Structure formats: C-alpha cells, structure tokens
Amino acid sequence: MNIHDFDTYRLDELADIYVNEINPESMTVPYGCEHIKDKRIKKYLFNDKNVFIVSTQKKKPNCHFKLGQTVRLQGPFFETEAKNLGMIEYIHKGFRMYGYFFQWK
Numbered sequence: 001m002n003i004h005d006f007d008t009y010r011l012d013e014l015a016d017i018y019v020n021e022i023n024p025e026s027m028t029v030p031y032g033c034e035h036i037k038d039k040r041i042k043k044y045l046f047n048d049k050n051v052f053i054v055s056t057q058k059k060k061p062n063c064h065f066k067l068g069q070t071v072r073l074q075g076p077f078f079e080t081e082a083k084n085l086g087m088i089e090y091i092h093k094g095f096r097m098y099g100y101f102f103q104w105k
Contacts, residue, residue: 006028016076019063026056044067047104085103
C-alpha cells in the first residue's frame with residue numbers, strides 16, 4: 001500500500017489533535033501494523049498495536065521526531081503515548097513531505 005491510500009483526519013478534526021503539544025499538519029487515522037511493508041519501518045515494530053503517520057512539509061517543517069522517540073498525544077484517542085518507528089520522504093500534491101511513522105505503546 002502507498003502512503004496516499006490511508007485516510008487522514010479532516011482539518012476540523014486535526015485542530016483538536018496535538019503531538020508533543022504541536023498541532024500536526026497532517027495525520028492518518030490509526031491502521032493495523034500489518035499494512036507496514038517497508039522493511040526499514042517494519043523492523044522497528046515492537047508490538048501488534050495500530051500505527052499512524054504524522055506528516056509535515058519538508059521546506060518548513062513544524063515538527064521533527066527522532067527514531068525511537070516517545071511522544072504524548074492529546075486528542076480523541078484512548079492511548080496517549082506512541083513511539084517513532086522511522087521517517088520517509090514523499091510528495092503530496094506537489095509538496096515534499098516528511099512522514100513520521102508511530103506505533104501506540
């Protein structure tokens with residue numbers, strides 16, 4: 001599957017979501033970890049919980065996460081902590097983006 005195949009939160013929903021007290025530019029709805037096919041990301045899966053992607057523009061990023069970093073989430077979730085599994089670069093509607101993969105702890 002491609003990163004564009006996953007549903008993202010709408011802008012009105014995204015306004016209530018914070019990752020380490022930063023409002024992300026884009027975020028996918030959590031999905032099953034079995035959809036991760038990239039070997040660089042897959043090797044860092046540490047449980048069978050859902051994963052999600054937080055994205056930001058490469059040109060002017062509003063967030064940056066290190067591999068293995070634990071983040072706190074505020075929003076409509078049952079879980080409140082997730083761990084960074086890795087990052088990919090991709091293009092969305094002409095914008096170069098960073099996509100950070102996270103898995104619920």
